[in-house]
Amino acid sequence: xxxxxxxxxxxxxxxxxxxxxALLKRxxxxxxxxxETADMYIINSCAVTKMSEKKTRQWVRRALRNNQHSKIFLxxxxxxLLSAHPxxxxxxxxxxxxxxxxxxxxxxxxxxxxxxxxxxxxxxIKRARIWLKVEDGCDHYCHYCIVPHLRGPVRSEDPxxxxxxxxxxxxxxIREIVLSGINLGMYGKDSGESHLIDLLENLIQATxxxxxxxxxxxxxxxxxxxxxxxxxxxxxxxxxFHIPLQSASDQILSKMGRGYTTDDFERxxxxxRNYHPEIAISTDIIVGFPGETKALFQETVDFCQxxxxxxxxxxxxxxxxxxxxxxxEPSEGIAAEEKKEREHILLELAQQNQCxxxxxxxxxxxxxxVESVSENGxxxxxxxxxxxxRIRAIRPVEYGHILPVFIEEQTxxxxxxxxxxxx
Numbered sequence: 032x033x034x035x036x037x038x039x040x041x042x043x044x045x046x047x048x049x050x051x052x053a054l055l056k057r058x059x060x061x062x063x064x065x066x067e068t069a070d071m072y073i074i075n076s077c078a079v080t081k082m083s084e085k086k087t088r089q090w091v092r093r094a095l096r097n098n099q100h101s102k103i104f105l106x107x108x109x110x111x112l113l114s115a116h117p118x119x120x121x122x123x124x125x126x127x128x129x130x131x132x133x134x135x136x137x138x139x140x141x142x143x144x145x146x147x148x149x150x151x152x153x154x155x156i157k158r159a160r161i162w163l164k165v166e167d168g169c170d171h172y173c174h175y176c177i178v179p180h181l182r183g184p185v186r187s188e189d190p191x192x193x194x195x196x197x198x199x200x201x202x203x204x205i206r207e208i209v210l211s212g213i214n215l216g217m218y219g220k221d222s223g224e225s226h227l228i229d230l231l232e233n234l235i236q237a238t239x240x241x242x243x244x245x246x247x248x249x250x251x252x253x254x255x256x257x258x259x260x261x262x263x264x265x266x267x268x269x270x271x272f273h274i275p276l277q278s279a280s281d282q283i284l285s286k287m288g289r290g291y292t293t294d295d296f297e298r299x300x301x302x303x304r305n306y307h308p309e310i311a312i313s314t315d316i317i318v319g320f321p322g323e324t325k326a327l328f329q330e331t332v333d334f335c336q337x338x339x340x341x342x343x344x345x346x347x348x349x350x351x352x353x354x355x356x357x358x359x360e361p362s363e364g365i366a367a368e369e370k371k372e373r374e375h376i377l378l379e380l381a382q383q384n385q386c387x388x389x390x391x392x393x394x395x396x397x398x399x400x401v402e403s404v405s406e407n408g409x410x411x412x413x414x415x416x417x418x419x420x421r422i423r424a425i426r427p428v429e430y431g432h433i434l435p436v437f438i439e440e441q442t443x444x445x446x447x448x449x450x451x452x453x454x
Contacts, residue, residue: 033061035069035097037090040077042211042246044107046164048075051133054142065094071102073136076109078177080349084109088118095121104139106132111181116352130167130183159402159412159431161205162246165193165230166212171249173277174288175320177351178213185217190225194237201238204431207269207400208234209244216252228260235267242400242415242433244269250276250299251290262306266398271311271341271417272303279334280327283320287356293334300338311388311416313342318377319370320348321359328373335380341388342417343381347374382444389418389446392438396451399436401428410434410450423449 034055038048051073052062063069072094077083087109094103105113105120106127114128129135136142167186169179197208210231212218219225231243253274261268274296278284281292300312316331335343347370350357365373399420402412408427414420414436422428422436428450438448 032071033063033067033069034071034073035063035065035067035094036073036075037065037094038075039087039090040075040079040083040108041213042162042209043164043167043213044075044077046162046211047133049161050164051075051136054133054137055140058140058142060140065090066097068098069101070098071104072097073104073106075132076105076107078108078112078181078351080346080351082349084112091120091124095123104136106136108178108181112177112352159205159400160207160209161200162209162211163193163196163200164188164211166215166218169214170217171214171290172288174286175317175348175351175354175356177354180353182213185214185221187218187221187225190219190230190233193230194233197234197238197241201241206240206431206433207242207244209246211246214249214252215246216248228257231264231268232260235264242267242269242398244271244417245273247273247275250274250296253299253303255302258303258306266415269415269417270307270309271313271415273313273315274299275315276334277315277317278320278323278327279316279331280323283323283327283331286322286359287317287320293330297334297338309391309416311341311418312338313344313417314340315344315346316377317346317348318373319365321356321363321365323348323365332376332380335377335384339384339387340381342385343377345374345377345381347371385444386441389441389444392418392446393441394438396435396437397446397448398433399448400433401430404428404430414446418446419444420446420448423447425450 036048036052038044055062074087074090076087091103091105094101103124104127105124110126110128113126127135165188168183170185172179200208216227218227218230234243276296277287277289279293284292303310303312318328350360397414397420399414399422400412401410404410409424410422410428412420420436422434428434435451436448437451438446440447
């Protein structure tokens with residue numbers, strides 16, 4: 032049997048797809064590229080925006096065309112949404128409406144009958160960096176977000192299982208593990224037995240070479256105790272935090288149900304930079320939220336100019352069924368053209384801030400994980416502070432190694448440097 036898997040959306044989805052692929056390979060099932068003819072197509076979907084839904088439907092139609100006799104399984108957030116808002120798919124499409132998508136697919140495909148599915152499943156991937164899911168679900172219920180409705184409450188993975196996976200991944204050659212979750216900072220809050228920083232400390236004690244990165248953490252889940260312990264871990268943890276801002280208007284933040292003010296956020300960023308002045312701080316921002324006037328949008332622009340994020344992901348507001356914000360959209364919504372204009376303005380500023388941040392590392396050394404190697408032996412990858420770097424090598428670089436690179440120049444938001452001798 033040949034099975035193809037397509038993953039859309041967040042890194043948690045990618046981590047889940049990696050585990051599913053490992054389960055299939057464990058049963059000697061052949062995984063093929065999604066564009067190839069397969070007996071079965073599995074689509075791990077996203078529903079965070081209307082565009083995400085549209086992309087999912089496009090991939091379903093592509094799978095239907097690839098093989099007229101294949102089965103298509105649709106799982107993930109969009110499949111959960113379809114239970115309340117059906118879409119007329121072809122009868123060959125089976126909707127997997129389960130929060131535990133891996134276990135459900137394992138049952139459907141009769142996987143793991145001779146093995147315990149609770150044992151650590153180690154993804155067999157051709158990447159130097161891997162996303163390791165440690166938490167699922169969210170209890171915060173921001174007023175625009177459908178994810179808690181689809182993913183359910185916080186559920187943390189067993190810490191020993193995570194540690195066992197990390198040990199195996201390190202032995203397989205992985206040199207960077209990104210801890211991922213729907214609300215990562217809530218890890219352990221459901222059991223009260225362990226917290227994210229406890230897990231991170233235990234992972235570092237259990238492994239020797241892997242460096243760890245956090246996928247994303249909410250500003251209201253970072254305190255002094257967390258920061259003291261995080262920065263005591265040295266180079267084994269990446270100097271990079273992705274902290275969603277969403278808006279820099281206090282009025283809009285309150286309406287979003289975010290639970291903090293711009294002053295709170297700025298104090299947090301300043302505190303973090305006191306620990307590590309060159310740390311990368313990336314963020315997410317939503318433009319065009321219901322009631323966001325031009326003046327309120329300008330507050331976000333001004334704040335971003337002040338904070339100077341290393342990277343900014345800009346999203347155009349998309350009303351999600353069942354959320355409070357969807358009820359406000361008809362009367363307080365922003366015209367589509369205005370939303371796109373605000374997106375353009377913020378993206379231009381984000382690009383400038385990113386270039387400025389990158390430029391500050393010319394003449395300095397960064398530790399770069401080699402994630403690809405060209406025919407001439409040069410490499411490329413990401414630094415500890417999540418900057419894309421191209422490596423000029425004095426000798427051929429090796430895939431999967433972390434190299435010290437002296438940065439010489441910047442071009443097109445990519446840093447270029449020389450791998451240093453004797454490392």
